[in-house]
Amino acid sequence: MTRTASEPAVAVAEAGSRSRALGGGAAIALTAVALALVAAWHLSQGTSGVGAGELLQVLTGGGTDDARNVLWGSRLPRLAAGVAVGVALGVAGVLMQTLARNPLASPDTLGVTAGSYLAVTAVAAFGIAVPLWASGLLAFAGGLAAAGIVLGLAGGAGTSSTRLVLAGSALALAFQALTSALLILFQEETKGLLAWGSGSLAQLNLDAALRALPLIAVAVAAALLLSHRLDVFSLGDDLAKSLGVPLGSTRVSGILLAVALSATAVTLAGPIGFVGLCAPVLARLLARWVPALERHAFRLPAAGLIGAVLVLGADAVLRAVLGAAAAVSVPTGVATTLAGAIVLVVLARGLRGGSTQAARVRAAARSARRFWITLAVLSAALVAVVILGALAGNTMLRTGDLALWLQGTAPPPIALALDERAPRVLAAILAGAALALAGGITQSISRNPLADPGLLGITGGAGLGAVLVVTGGLAGTVGITVAATVGSLLAFALVYGLSWRGGLSADRLVLIGIGGSAGATALTTFFLLRADPWNTPAIYTWLSGTTYGRSFAQVLPVLIVLAVAVPLVLAARREVDLIALDEDTPRALGVRLERTRLGLLALAAVLAAASVTAVGVVGFVGLLAPHAARALVGARTARFLPTAAVLGAVLVGVADAVGRTVIAPAQLPAGLMVALLGAPYFVWLLWRTRDA
Known part of the structure; x- marks a missing residue:
C-alpha cells in the first residue's frame, strides 16, 4: 500500500491537535483541582465553630x-x-x-x-x-x-x-x-x-x-x-x-x-x-x-x-x-x-504609546463679544438659581421673605428656613464651580474630551478619605476637609504615576483612573458597611452628593480654594492652550511640559477634593460643564474655563433645588440629580463621536 507525500504532514497535524487537546484538558483538570482545594478551604470556614473534621464526618455519613x-x-x-x-x-x-x-x-x-x-x-x-x-x-x-x-x-x-x-x-x-x-x-x-x-x-x-x-x-x-x-x-x-x-x-x-x-x-x-x-x-x-x-x-x-x-x-x-x-x-x-x-x-x-491624541471634540471659534454676552447671561442665570434655591424647599417662600431675612427682620420660621438653606445653596454653587474648573483643566491637560475628576479617580479618592474619617469618629469639618484633600491627592498621584510610561497616554490615564476609582469605591463600600449601622444611611447619602445639613464652615474651604485656583489657572492660560495641542508645541515654545502638567492636574485634584468636603461625591459636572462651555464660547482657556465654572455652579444649584422640592418633604441628593441630568448628555456626546 502506497503512502502519499501529504500523509506525514497530516499525521503531524493530527498529533499536534491531540497534543493541544491533552494540554487543554490537563489545564482544565488542574484548574478543577485548584477549585476543589479552594472549595474545601471555603467549607471549613464559618461562624458556627464547626470544623473541617466534623464536616468530613457528615459527608461520610456520620457527624x-x-x-x-x-x-x-x-x-x-x-x-x-x-x-x-x-x-x-x-x-x-x-x-x-x-x-x-x-x-x-x-x-x-x-x-x-x-x-x-x-x-x-x-x-x-x-x-x-x-x-x-x-x-x-x-x-x-x-x-x-x-x-x-x-x-x-x-x-x-x-x-x-x-x-x-x-x-x-x-x-x-x-x-x-x-x-x-x-x-x-x-x-x-x-x-x-x-x-x-x-x-x-x-x-x-x-x-x-x-x-x-x-x-x-x-x-x-x-x-x-x-x-x-x-x-x-x-x-x-x-x-x-x-x-x-x-x-x-x-x-x-x-x-x-x-x-x-x-x-x-x-x-x-x-x-x-x-x-x-x-x-x-x-x-x-x-x-x-x-x-x-x-x-x-x-x-x-x-x-x-x-x-x-x-x-x-x-x-x-x-x-x-x-x-x-x-x-x-x-x-x-x-x-x-x-x-x-x-x-x-x-x-x-500594557497599552502602548507615550503621547496623547489630540482632542476629538471640535469647538468652533467664537468672538470675544459672544463670550462676554454668554458670561453675562449665565451670571444672571446663576443669580436666579441662588434665589430659587433660597425660596424652594419643603415650604415655598417669597422674595419678600428673602428681603426680610437679609435685613434681619424675618419671622422666626422664615429665618430658620433660610438659615438652613443659605449654606446649602452656597455649597452647591461653589462645589459646582470647583468641579467644572477641575474637569476643564483635566480635559485640556490630558487631551481627552471624555475625562473628568471622577473618571480619573480623584473624587473617588477624596470620598474614600472622607469616609475613613467619618467612620473613624473624626467627622468634624477640618477632619473631613483634610482627609478628602489627602485622599484625592494620593489617588491622583497613584493614577498619574501608574499612567506614566515614557510619556502620558490619554487612553492609559483614563483607564487607570477608572481602575483606581473602582478600587476606591470598593474600599469605600468596605468601610461603609463596617461602620455603625445607624450612620450608614447618612454616609451613603453623602456619598451620593448632598448639601443636607451644610454650614458656612464647610463652604469656606471651597471658597478659599476657588479664590486661589482661578487666578492661577488664568495666569497659566497660555500654557494650558499649548499643552492641549500636542506634546511637541509646548516644548518648542519653552514650556516645561511635565512640570506644568503635573502642577495643573494637582490643582484639579485639590479643586475636586474641596468640592467633596462641601457636597460629597458628585459626578458628571466636570464632564458636562467644560463641553457646554466650549460649544458656547470656544476652546480658548481664558474664555471656556470661567464659563464652565459658572455653568457648573448653575447645574449643581439647579440639581440641589430640584432634589429638595420634587418629592418634598423627602429629598433626592444633588449628586443623583446631576447624574440623572448628566448621563443623557454624556450618551449624546458618545453617540456624536462614535465614528471618530
Whole structure:
C-alpha cells in the first residue's frame, strides 16, 4: 500500500491537535483541582465553630445534627452560590471579550451588571412580588438593554478600549444613580439591598443555587456549541465571512448567552464586580504556556472554573483576614472589585504609546463679544438659581421673605428656613464651580474630551478619605476637609504615576483612573458597611452628593480654594492652550511640559477634593460643564474655563433645588440629580463621536 507525500504532514497535524487537546484538558483538570482545594478551604470556614473534621464526618455519613445543619443550611449553599456565580461570570466575560474583540469587555464594563441590578432593585422598590424565575427575566432584560446601549454608543464590536469602558462607565453611573435614588426613596422596601448590591454569597438554603445551576449549565453548553464560530469570529469580520461564519447570528447568540449568564449571577448573589474581567484575562495569560486555551472549547470552561476560584477565594480570604463573624457584613463583591481594579490597571499599563491624541471634540471659534454676552447671561442665570434655591424647599417662600431675612427682620420660621438653606445653596454653587474648573483643566491637560475628576479617580479618592474619617469618629469639618484633600491627592498621584510610561497616554490615564476609582469605591463600600449601622444611611447619602445639613464652615474651604485656583489657572492660560495641542508645541515654545502638567492636574485634584468636603461625591459636572462651555464660547482657556465654572455652579444649584422640592418633604441628593441630568448628555456626546 502506497503512502502519499501529504500523509506525514497530516499525521503531524493530527498529533499536534491531540497534543493541544491533552494540554487543554490537563489545564482544565488542574484548574478543577485548584477549585476543589479552594472549595474545601471555603467549607471549613464559618461562624458556627464547626470544623473541617466534623464536616468530613457528615459527608461520610456520620457527624452530629448540628454539624449536618451547618453544612446543608449554611456552608454548602454559600459554596454552591460562589461556584455558580464564578462560572457564569467567567464564561460571560469570555463571550463578551471575544464578541467585542476587546480585552476590557466584561459584564461590568458593558454596564450589564448595573442594568440587571437596577431591574431587580426597581421590582423590590415598587413592591412587586415576583417568583425567582421572573426576577431572572427582569435582570436579563435590564442587562441586555445595557449591553445594547453601550455597544451602540461605543461604535459596535471592535471599538477602542477607552471608548468601550467610558460608555459602560457612563451608563453604569446613570443606572447606579437611578438605583441609589430607589434605595433612598424606598428604604423599607429595599432594606438589605445595599449590601447585596455589592455582591453577597449569603443564602438561606440551597434552593436558589439549585435553580440557577441548570440555567448556567445550559448556557455554558450552548456557548461551547458556538466555540468553533467564536474561534473564527475572533480573527476578524472579513476572514470569518470568507470561512462561512454567520456574523450576525453569532454575535446575537453570544451576547444573549453572556447577558443570561450575568443576569443569573446577579439574581443569585447580586452584582459581584470584575470577575467577568479577571477570569478571561487569567485564562488568556495561561494560554502562553498552554496554547490549547486559545481555542474557545477549552478557554470557556477554563475561564468558568477560574471565575469560581476567584469568587470562592475572595470570600475565603476575606473571612480569613477579618474573621468569619466580622466578614459577614462585608460583601464578597468588594474583594473581587478590588482585585478587578488591579487587573484593569495592569492591562491599561500594557497599552502602548507615550503621547496623547489630540482632542476629538471640535469647538468652533467664537468672538470675544459672544463670550462676554454668554458670561453675562449665565451670571444672571446663576443669580436666579441662588434665589430659587433660597425660596424652594419643603415650604415655598417669597422674595419678600428673602428681603426680610437679609435685613434681619424675618419671622422666626422664615429665618430658620433660610438659615438652613443659605449654606446649602452656597455649597452647591461653589462645589459646582470647583468641579467644572477641575474637569476643564483635566480635559485640556490630558487631551481627552471624555475625562473628568471622577473618571480619573480623584473624587473617588477624596470620598474614600472622607469616609475613613467619618467612620473613624473624626467627622468634624477640618477632619473631613483634610482627609478628602489627602485622599484625592494620593489617588491622583497613584493614577498619574501608574499612567506614566515614557510619556502620558490619554487612553492609559483614563483607564487607570477608572481602575483606581473602582478600587476606591470598593474600599469605600468596605468601610461603609463596617461602620455603625445607624450612620450608614447618612454616609451613603453623602456619598451620593448632598448639601443636607451644610454650614458656612464647610463652604469656606471651597471658597478659599476657588479664590486661589482661578487666578492661577488664568495666569497659566497660555500654557494650558499649548499643552492641549500636542506634546511637541509646548516644548518648542519653552514650556516645561511635565512640570506644568503635573502642577495643573494637582490643582484639579485639590479643586475636586474641596468640592467633596462641601457636597460629597458628585459626578458628571466636570464632564458636562467644560463641553457646554466650549460649544458656547470656544476652546480658548481664558474664555471656556470661567464659563464652565459658572455653568457648573448653575447645574449643581439647579440639581440641589430640584432634589429638595420634587418629592418634598423627602429629598433626592444633588449628586443623583446631576447624574440623572448628566448621563443623557454624556450618551449624546458618545453617540456624536462614535465614528471618530
